[in-house]
Amino acid sequence: MGRAPCCSKVGMKKGPWSIEEDMLLTNYIHLHGEGLLRCGKSCRLRWVNYLRPGIKRGNFSPDEDDLIIRLYSLLGGRWSLIAGRLSGRTDNEIKNHWHTNLSKKLKALGIEPKSKKSTPKRTTKKKCRQNKEEKRRRQGKKARKTDNLLQQEVEKRESRMEKDEVVGKFQVHIPKPIRLIPHGYSYSSSSKSDFQDKIGENDEICKKFQLFDELLNGCDNNISNECLEENMLKEVYKEYFQLISEI
DNA sequence: AAAAGCGGCAACCGCAATGGA
DNA sequence: GTCCATTGCGGTTGCCGCTTT
Known part of the structure; x- marks a missing residue:
């Protein structure tokens, strides 16, 4: 499981803010004021659950x-x-x-x-950290492999996949x-x-x-x-x- | 008419997960 | 490798309007 970052949404920018973006934001605040004494989380919730276009209201069919x-x-x-x-x-x-x-x-x-x-059990903070480290270790190992070795690995996995009908290292848990x-x-x-x-x-x-x-x-x-x-x-x-x- | 009870719904809270510094 | 700000999710709370007593 995992959560895609908000910025992974199509059309969303991520990374450092540019000077132009800073200016746009500043101008907007100057124009409309800081106004709402609401935290980002609260604003987001309001938008997602109520204001977002396409929200269907009323009784469930x-x-x-x-x-x-x-x-x-x-x-x-x-x-x-x-x-x-x-x-x-x-x-x-x-x-x-x-x-x-x-x-x-x-x-x-x-x-x-x-x-x-x-609903899957939430992992503890410790476990979460362990998973993170494990993931990075795997990524590090991968990076060190030569193209040849990688190719061999891929072939091995593909043959295993055919045998076991398992999609790569990811198993689908029904x-x-x-x-x-x-x-x-x-x-x-x-x-x-x-x-x-x-x-x-x-x-x-x-x-x-x-x-x-x-x-x-x-x-x-x-x-x-x-x-x-x-x-x-x-x-x-x-x-x-x-x-x-x-x- | 007023108080109590109840149900629906919006919002809040805590935590896991992510990504960048 | 670690820290931290941010996001997303699910459980819970509390407000408000309606109904019942």
Whole structure:
């Protein structure tokens, strides 16, 4: 994991400020004054969550709800990632919506997403420093290699990759699935109706919810195959792998 | 009409991560 | 190699408006 610096965004400048930039900023402050007694962090938050163009306000559509639920089941509380999949919605807004509406709604239906904290554990400061050093050491070693050695290394890795289907040194860690359907509500013919009584037949979100849960956790109870429509499966898988590639 | 309770949402806080000096 | 300012993220808090008593 890691965080791309803000300046890595397309079109953003980084590095030392030029005299022209300093003058522009000074002129701007002279014109408008220092004005706000706000720290940069607060300003940024206001911009990101409220003022930025393209922010969608208002109620979440059922489709958005559905997507949030599915993404939560995949990623846990990684709201920024989830927000990345919903255009115009901020991570904060989605997080609030989840805590105030969706989680309660699901609980009311007897569906409790087991929050096994799929959110990766934060590394300690010490560990963070160690990782940093490790990374630099690796980079240093790399730099010392001659072109020939590098070429050999690359070839070795490529052959290993073919064998193991591992992309370089980076392994994709698929998030641990979370069981969303409460225990006791399996899909066996007898309990299926029980489950449907609980959630209601026409609730689109819950149907998709079931489907996704089945997909994530495996079909352990002879799920009715007709509900696993091929197109939907493809769509969900596509989305799933796209998500993984973004992590 | 006033107080208490509740829910939604914006903002804050702490910390990890980054990059430059 | 270390320090420090800054950014980004997720958890938490507190304000405000609405509902209930």
